[in-house]
Amino acid sequence: MTRRAFRYVPFSIVQDATAEPEYEARCVSGADSECGAESGVRHDPAEVEEWQRKHTQESRHVRYRRNFADYAVMEAPAGLPLGLEPPDARVHA
Ligand SMILES: [Zn+2]
Structure with missing residues (x-):
């Protein structure tokens, strides 16, 4: 039996700065x-909170479901030759 050895790479998980996070709320008030x-x-x-305040003022509804979404990128430590970097991120000699 052969064991396949995987090298452990301590990736960092970071928010993708090229994609804006998304926020939204839905009114779930009602019997x-x-x-x-x-x-x-x-x-x-802040825009979602503003919308909530307005909606509550108009409707007296007070219960909301909020969603948040963003994109995350796995980043390898600097200097590790993983071949995962996009071509334009490589250093050209
Ligand atoms: Zn409502």
Whole structure:
């Protein structure tokens, strides 16, 4: 039996700076059925809070479901020749 050896690479998980995080909220107030009003996707959480305040003021609804999404990238430690870097990130001699 042969054992395959994998080299352990201590990747860092970092937020992808090229993609903006997404925030949104949906009103889930209501006894029988949810209100369902949505803020839409925003890139600033303050805009979602502003939408919530406005919606609550107009409707007296107070319960929301909030979603947050972002992109994450696995980054290898500097100097490790993994061949995973995009071509333009390589150093040309
Ligand atoms: Zn509502």
